Amino acid sequence: MRPDTSAIPIDPCKHCGAGAPVDVHFCPRCDRILTLGRHGDYFTFFGLRRRLRLDVKDLEQRFRALSRLFHPDYFHNATSTERLASLERASYLNDAFRTLRDPMARLEYLLKLEGFTPKESHDATTKVPQGLLEEVFELNEELEAIQDMRAEGASASEVALRLHAARQPIEANLERHEEQLDALMAAHDAHLEANEADARHEALVKLRTLLLERTYLTNLLATVRREAEAGEATAS
Amino acid sequence: MSKVVGIDLGTTNSLVAFVSGGRPAVIADESGDALLPSVVSVDGGGMVYVGREAQRRLLTDASRTVYSVKRFMGRGIEDVKDEERWFPFKVSGETGGVVRIRLGDRELTPPEISAFILRELKRRAEAFFMREGDFDPEVAAAVITVPAYFNDAQRTATRDAGRLAGLEVLRIINEPTAACLAYGLDKRREGVIAVYDLGGGTFDISILRVEEGVFQVLATNGDTHLGGDDIDRLLVEMVAGDLGLDPATQADAVQAVRKAVIQAKWDLSEFDEAHIEVPGLAGRAEPYRRRLTRGEFEALIAPVLERTLGPCRRALEDAGLHASQVDEAVLVGGSTRIPMVRREVERLFGRKPHTDLNPDEVVAIGAAVQADILVSGRREMLLLDVTPLSLGIETMGGVVSKIILRNSTIPASGSEMFTTFVDNQTAVDIHILQGEREMAPDNRSLGRFKLRGIPPMPAGLPRIQVRFQIDANGILSVSAHELRTGIVQTIEVKPSYGLTDAEVERMLIESFEHAQEDVDARMLIEARNEAETIIAATEKTLRRPDFVEIAAAQLTPGEAALIQAALADLKQSMGSPDRNVIQVKTAALNQATQHLAEVMMNWTVQAALAGRTADDVAAKGR
Numbered sequence: 131m132r133p134d135t136s137a138i139p140i141d142p143c144k145h146c147g148a149g150a151p152v153d154v155h156f157c158p159r160c161d162r163i164l165t166l167g168r169h170g171d172y173f174t175f176f177g178l179r180r181r182l183r184l185d186v187k188d189l190e191q192r193f194r195a196l197s198r199l200f201h202p203d204y205f206h207n208a209t210s211t212e213r214l215a216s217l218e219r220a221s222y223l224n225d226a227f228r229t230l231r232d233p234m235a236r237l238e239y240l241l242k243l244e245g246f247t248p249k250e251s252h253d254a255t256t257k258v259p260q261g262l263l264e265e266v267f268e269l270n271e272e273l274e275a276i277q278d279m280r281a282e283g284a285s286a287s288e289v290a291l292r293l294h295a296a297r298q299p300i301e302a303n304l305e306r307h308e309e310q311l312d313a314l315m316a317a318h319d320a321h322l323e324a325n326e327a328d329a330r331h332e333a334l335v336k337l338r339t340l341l342l343e344r345t346y347l348t349n350l351l352a353t354v355r356r357e358a359e360a361g362e363a364t365a366s
Numbered sequence: 367m368s369k370v371v372g373i374d375l376g377t378t379n380s381l382v383a384f385v386s387g388g389r390p391a392v393i394a395d396e397s398g399d400a401l402l403p404s405v406v407s408v409d410g411g412g413m414v415y416v417g418r419e420a421q422r423r424l425l426t427d428a429s430r431t432v433y434s435v436k437r438f439m440g441r442g443i444e445d446v447k448d449e450e451r452w453f454p455f456k457v458s459g460e461t462g463g464v465v466r467i468r469l470g471d472r473e474l475t476p477p478e479i480s481a482f483i484l485r486e487l488k489r490r491a492e493a494f495f496m497r498e499g500d501f502d503p504e505v506a507a508a509v510i511t512v513p514a515y516f517n518d519a520q521r522t523a524t525r526d527a528g529r530l531a532g533l534e535v536l537r538i539i540n541e542p543t544a545a546c547l548a549y550g551l552d553k554r555r556e557g558v559i560a561v562y563d564l565g566g567g568t569f570d571i572s573i574l575r576v577e578e579g580v581f582q583v584l585a586t587n588g589d590t591h592l593g594g595d596d597i598d599r600l601l602v603e604m605v606a607g608d609l610g611l612d613p614a615t616q617a618d619a620v621q622a623v624r625k626a627v628i629q630a631k632w633d634l635s636e637f638d639e640a641h642i643e644v645p646g647l648a649g650r651a652e653p654y655r656r657r658l659t660r661g662e663f664e665a666l667i668a669p670v671l672e673r674t675l676g677p678c679r680r681a682l683e684d685a686g687l688h689a690s691q692v693d694e695a696v697l698v699g700g701s702t703r704i705p706m707v708r709r710e711v712e713r714l715f716g717r718k719p720h721t722d723l724n725p726d727e728v729v730a731i732g733a734a735v736q737a738d739i740l741v742s743g744r745r746e747m748l749l750l751d752v753t754p755l756s757l758g759i760e761t762m763g764g765v766v767s768k769i770i771l772r773n774s775t776i777p778a779s780g781s782e783m784f785t786t787f788v789d790n791q792t793a794v795d796i797h798i799l800q801g802e803r804e805m806a807p808d809n810r811s812l813g814r815f816k817l818r819g820i821p822p823m824p825a826g827l828p829r830i831q832v833r834f835q836i837d838a839n840g841i842l843s844v845s846a847h848e849l850r851t852g853i854v855q856t857i858e859v860k861p862s863y864g865l866t867d868a869e870v871e872r873m874l875i876e877s878f879e880h881a882q883e884d885v886d887a888r889m890l891i892e893a894r895n896e897a898e899t900i901i902a903a904t905e906k907t908l909r910r911p912d913f914v915e916i917a918a919a920q921l922t923p924g925e926a927a928l929i930q931a932a933l934a935d936l937k938q939s940m941g942s943p944d945r946n947v948i949q950v951k952t953a954a955l956n957q958a959t960q961h962l963a964e965v966m967m968n969w970t971v972q973a974a975l976a977g978r979t980a981d982d983v984a985a986k987g988r
Contacts, residue, residue, distance in 0.1 A: 194580045198745050202777065202838045206536055206740060217837060221779040224750075228774060 144211045153177075155199060155219060163200065165211065166218040171243055172226035180240055181322060182315035182337075184230060193227045237315070237341055244331075246338050259343045265303065269350060272296045273357060293358045300350055307344045314340065368506040370536060370741050371491050372733025374544070375480060375510055375524065377436040378566025378594065378700070380404045381727060382487040382508075383734035384494075390548070390734040392727045393494045397896035401726060402490070406482045407431035408470030416486040418898055419891045422940070425625070428454035428617040430470050434567055434595065435483075438465045438476040439527075440519035454617035464865065477527040477865060478873055484508075484531035507534040509737040511729050513568045514540040514586035515754050517800045518812050518842045525841065526870050536740050538839040540751055541565075542572035543583060544732025545698045549720055552581055552747045557693035558685075562711050562719065563729075564674060565699035566594045571678045573685040573692070583752045585684035585773055587677040594631075594701040596670050601627035604666070605642060609654060619647055623654075634663050635703045637911060664706045671710050678714060684773060695719035700726050750775050753836055760797040760806040769834055772802065776836050784830040790822040796832065798842070815844065821851050893945040897936055897952045904933055904959055907966060920965040932958040 142149050148159035153174045157164055173180050176192050200223055205216040229235045258266050276292050314337050321330035371393075372383045379401040383392045392400040399418070407420035408430050415423060423431045432455050438446060443459040456468035466473045488505050495503035512524050521538055528535035542561030546552065551559055556577050563570040570588035574581060605623045606613065613620045626644045633640035638660045645653035682689060695715045701707060702725045711719050723731065739747060753776050758768040769780035784794050794817040801809030820828050829849040836842050847853060865873070907913065908929075917926045936951040 190577075194578060194748075197580060197750060198748055201748055201750075203537065203740055203748065204743060204745065207743075217777050217835065218779075220838070221777040221835060224775040224778050225780075228778075 144215075145209075155196070163205070163208075163212050163215045163219065165215040166222055172230055172239060173243075175222065175226050176230065178230075179322060180243070181319045182233070182237055182240060183319050184236070186231060189227070189230060193223065196223050233315075234341070234344075237311070237337060241334065241338050241341070244334055246334065259339070259346055261339070262303075262343055262346060265299065266346075266350070269296060269300065269354075273354070276357070290358060293354060297351065297354050300347055300354070304344065304347045304351070307340055307347065311337065311340050311344065368502060368504040369491065369495060370507045370509070370737040371487075371505055372544075372730055372735070372737045373484065373487055373508045373510045373533075374541070374730035374733060375436065375483065375512075375527070376404055376565060376729075377434050377568060378404060379726060380483050380487060381730035382491050383727070383730040384491065385734050385738035390731045390738070392730050393491050395490050395895060396493065396892050397899050399895060399899060402483065402486060403433070404435065404483050405431060405433040406435070406469065406479050408472070410470075412470065414482055415891065416482050417891075418895050422894070422898075424454075424621045425618060426941075428621050429456075431455065432467055432469055432479055435467070435476050435479045437567055437590075438467065439480065440476070440517065440521070440523035441465055454621070475865065475873075477523045477530060477870075480524070480527035481530035484510075484527055484533060488531060488533060505533070507536050507737075509537045509539060509733045509740065510535055511541045511544045511733050512538055513563075513588065513590065514542055514570045514572050514583070515568065515588045515590050516840070517755055517810055518757075518836075518840065519800075519810065521840045523865075525839070526865055529870055530873055535839075537736065538841070539733065539736055539749060540570075540572065540583065540586065541729045542570050542586070542696075542698060543574065543581065543749060543751060544729045544736065545696050546574055546576070546581065546732065547735040547747075547749070548723055548728045548732035549696055551694060551696070552576055554693075558584075558687060558691055559694045559696060560678075560681075560692045560715055561696045561698060562674070562678070562702065562707075563588075563698035564593055564701040564707060566701070567591075568593050569674050569677065571674070571681045573681050573687065580748045580750060582750045582775065583773075584687070585681045586752065586754050587681035587684065589673065589677060592670065592673055593699070597631060597667050597701065597704075598624060598628055600666055600670070601631065601642075605644065605654065605656065608656065609644075609647070622646065626654075630658055631663070631704075633909065634658065634660050635705060639911070641909070660705075667704070667706065671707060675710075675714065689715050692717070696728075697721055697725055698728050751838070751840065752776060753778060753840055755800045755810070756802055757812075757834060757836065757842065758799050758801075758809070759832075760799060764806045766799055766801075766804060766806055766809060770836060774836075776840055777838050779833060779835045781831050781833045784817065784828075784832060785826050786820065786823070786828050787825055789825050791825065792820045792822060793818045794820065794830065798834075798844070812842065817846055819853060820848060821853060823850075890943065890945040890948075893948045893952070894940060897940060897948050900952060900955055900959070901933065901937060904929065904955065907959075907962065908933075916965065916969055920969070921962065925961065929955075929958045929962060 143157040143160060143162060143164055145162040146157060146160040148157055150158055150164060152170045155164060156162065176189065176196070178184065178189075178192075197220070200216055200220040202213065202216045202220055205213045208216070229239050272292075273296065276289060276296070279292065280289055314333055318330055318333040318337065321327075321333060369384065372390075374381045374383075381392050381400055381402065383390055385391075394400040395402070395417075402417045403421040405417065405420040405424065407415045407423040407427065409415070409423075409427065420431055421433075424433065434453070438457070442463060443457065443465055446457060446465060457465055458468070458473065459465045464475050466475055467479060469479065488508075491505045492503045495505075508528060510524055510528060512521055516524070524538060525535045542563050545561050545563065546559055551557070554576050557575070559574045559576065561570070561572045561574065563572075568588065568590055569592040570586065572586045573584045575584050576582075602620060602623050605611075605627060606620065609619075609623070611619050611623070623644050626642050630640040630642045640658050640663075642656045642658055643653050647654060682692075692715045695711055695717055697708065697711060697719045702711075702719075702721075708719060708721065736749065752773045753770060754772060756768045756772040757770040757780070758766040759782060761767045767782065769782055770778050784796070786794065795814065796817060797806065797814050798812045799806055799809040800812050803809050817830055817832070820830060827850070830846055831849055832844060832846040834842060834844055910916075932951070932955040936948075936955045939947050939951045942948060
C-alpha cells in the first residue's frame with residue numbers, strides 16, 4: 131500500500147487542453163484518454179438514459195466494450211497522466227456496472243441522483259415505516275412468544291414450525307412489494323420516455339417508500355432467520 | 367526493447383515462461399530443468415544458493431536453508447506461529463509486524479528471500495535468450511502470478527520482491543486465471559470455467575466467465591494453507607511415527623524422510639504401489655523401508671481432498687451457479703497429477719477436466735501469455751480480475767465499515783467521509799482492514815494512516831473524503847482531501863505487514879553489496895543440476911516394478927550392476943566442490959545407461975502396440 135497523491139480533477143484535456151463534453155471518454159482533439167474530472171453519472175457514463183428497467187445483456191455488452199477501451203493493461207506504456215486516467219475510468223466503470231447491474235442497487239442509486247437523500251434508507255433499518263407498523267408489531271409479539279416457548283423448554287421442531295409460520299406473512303408481503311416495485315419501475319420509465327416530469331417524480335416518491343419498506347422487510351426476515359439459526363445452534 | 371516474461375512464483379517450485387513466435391513455453395535451465403525449487407540457502411561463506419542446489423542443502427544444512435517462503439509473504443509472526451515447528455529455519459519479528467527469517471548470518475524479510483528466486487529466474491531467462499543469440503537478452507519486466515486468495519499485503523510483498531530482483535512487475539494476475547489463458551479458453555465465445563488448483567502450498571478454486579474475449583472472475587475461494595505440502599506432511603508424520611522422530615530436534619532426518627515420501631507420492635500417480643526408502647538415518651544400520659499401496663495412500667489423503675470441496679461449493683454459491691453450469695474444468699498444480707484428485711474434480715463438476723498441459727507449467731505459461739498481450743497491446747483478450755476480500759475501515763467501537771466488497775471487479779474504488787471529534791483537531795487516525803468479519807481484530811490489518819493538515823475548524827465541521835483505490839493488481843492506494851477547503855491531506859501509510867518504500871530502497875542497495883557473482887560456484891551448481899537430472903531418471907527406471915523383468919529379457923549380464931555402480935559413484939561425488947569430478951561421473955553414468963535408455967524406449971513402444979495404456983508403461987521423466 132502506497133499513498134496516492136492523485137490530483138484534484140481539472141476540466142480540459144491534460145494533454146492538449148481541448149475541452150470535451152461530459153462523459154466523452156477520449157479527447158475529441160488528440161484522442162488521449164481523459165481524466166475522470168468531470169463526469170455525469172453512472173447512466174450517462176454508459177450512454178444510457180435514467181431508466182430503471184435496463185436490458186442487462188445490453189448493459190453487459192457496453193461494459194465489455196468500455197473495458198476494452200479503459201483497462202490499465204492497455205496503458206502501461208503511456209504517460210503517468212494517462213495511466214491514472216485509465217485507472218480512474220476503469221474503476222468508475224466497474225463501480226457503475228456493479229450498481230446498474232442489480233435492479234435494487236440501480237433504484238437506490240437513481241433515487242440518490244434525483245435528490246432523495248440516502249440518509250432515509252439508513253433510517254429504514256431502525257425506524258418502522260408507517261405502512262408496516264401493524265405487521266411489525268404482530269411479528270415482534272410472535273417472536274417474544276416464541277422466545278418464551280423456548281425458555282420454557284419447547285422442542286426444537288415445535289419452535290421451528292412456529293418460526294416458519296411467523297415468516298409466511300412477511301414473505302408474502304415482500305412478494306407483493308416486488309410486484310409493485312416492478313410495475314412502478316415500468317411506469318417510471320414510461321413517464322421518462324414521455325417527458326412527464328411530474329408523473330415521473332410521483333413514481334419516484336412511491337418507489338422510495340416501497341424501497342424503504344422492502345429493505346425493512348428484508349431485515350425482518352433476516353432477524354427471523356437468525357432466531358431460527360440460534361434455535362438450531364442451542365438445540366444441537 | 368527488453369523482454370517481458372511470465373513468472374509463476376510458487377510455494378514449492380517457481381518457473382519462468384516466454385512467448386516466442388506466438389508459442390508460449392517455459393524456459394528451462396542449462397540442464398533442461400524447468401522447475402526451480404523455491405528454496406534458498408546460504409553457506410558459511412555467505413554464498414547464496416537457489417533451487418536444486420539449495421534443496422540439496424536441506425539435507426546437509428537445513429538450518430541455513432529456507433523453503434516455502436511464499437507462506438510468509440505479507441504475513442505477521444502471529445500468523446505463522448503454529449507452523450514453525452515444521453520448518454527448520456528460525457522465524458522472528460515483532461507482533462503486528464513483518465516476519466523475518468534467519469538465513470545464515472542474516473535476518474531477511476520474505477520479499478528479500480523471494481527476490482533471490484526471482485533473480486535466478488531472471489538470470490535463467492537471460493541466459494536462454496543469450497543462447498538463442500538474441501541481440502537484446504535483458505529481462506526487465508515480468509507478469510507474476512499469485513494465488514487468487516492473496517490479500518493486499520501479500521500482493522504488495524510480491525511486487526516488492528520483483529523490485530528487489532530488478533524486475534518491473536507489470537501486472538500481478540491470479541494463478542487460476544493464468545491457467546485459463548494457458549489453455550486458450552479465452553477463445554471460447556461464451557462459457558463458465560472452474561479452475562481447481564491444488565499446488566504445493568495453496569488451494570484455489572476460481573469460477574470464471576469468458577464472454578467475447580473478456581475474462582471475468584466471478585468468484586474465488588480457497589485455502590492459503592492446503593496443498594501437496596499437507597499430503598507430504600501426512601506421509602512424513604506416518605514415517606516419523608514409525609521411526610519415533612521428533613521434528614523439532616531432528617530436522618535433517620525429517621528432511622530425508624520428506625524427500626523419500628515425496629518420491630513415493632510421485633510414483634503412486636503412475637503405479638499401484640510404491641516403496642518409501644530412507645537411507646542413512648542416524649542410529650540405524652539398515653535404511654528404513656515401507657511399502658505403500660495406492661489404496662492406502664488414497665485413504666490417507668482423502669481428508670485433504672475433502673477440505674477442497676467446501677471452498678468449491680462456496681465459490682459456486684458466490685458465483686450464483688450450480689456445479690452443472692460449469693462448462694470446463696481446468697487442473698493446476700502438481701498435486702492434480704494424483705489420480706484421486708482427477709476423479710474427485712470430475713465427480714464434482716460432472717465433466718472431465720483439462721489435463722493436456724503440464725499442471726506444473728500451466729500457470730507460468732498463462733503468465734507469459736498475459737505478458738505477451740501487455741507488450742503487444744492486442745485487445746482481443748481482456749482479463750478482469752476481482753478482489754478476493756472486502757476492504758474496510760475501523761469505525762467507533764471496533765466495528766468494520768466495508769468500503770469495497772469482495773469479488774468486486776478491479777480496478778475498483780470507494781470513498782468514505784471523515785470528520786473531527788474535537789475543535790481545531792488537525793489529524794485523524796484511520797485503520798484499514800481486509801476481510802469479511804464484523805469486528806476489526808478478526809480481519810487482516812493492512813495499515814494505519816494519519817490524515818494530517820486538516821484546517822482548524824469546530825468539531826464535526828471538516829468533511830474529509832478518503833478515497834480507496836484498488837488497482838488491476840489488487841493493490842491498494844489511498845488519497846484524501848478536505849471538501850470544504852479542497853486541501854489535499856498528506857497521508858503516511860504504515861503498512862502492517864509490508865515494507866515502506868524507504869525499506870525497499872535500502873534492501874536494494876544491500877542486495878547489490880551482497881551480490882557476489884561467483885562464476886565458479888554457478889558452474890558447480892549447473893554441473894550438479896545436470897547430474898541430478900540423470901540420477902533421477904536412472905533411479906526412476908530402476909524403481910519400476912517391471913524392471914527385473916525388463917533387465918532379464920533385454921540387458922546383458924552384469925549391465926544392471928554396472929549401472930548401479932556408476933549411479934552410486936555419481937551420487938557420492940555430488941558433494942564434491944570440484945565440478946570436473948561431477949562432470950566426469952555424469953558422463954560415465956550417461957554412457958552406462960545409454961543402452962538401457964534404448965531398451966526402455968522400445969519396451970514402451972511395444973507395450974503401447976500391445977494395447978496397454980501409455981500411462982502404465984511410460985518411463986518419461988517428470
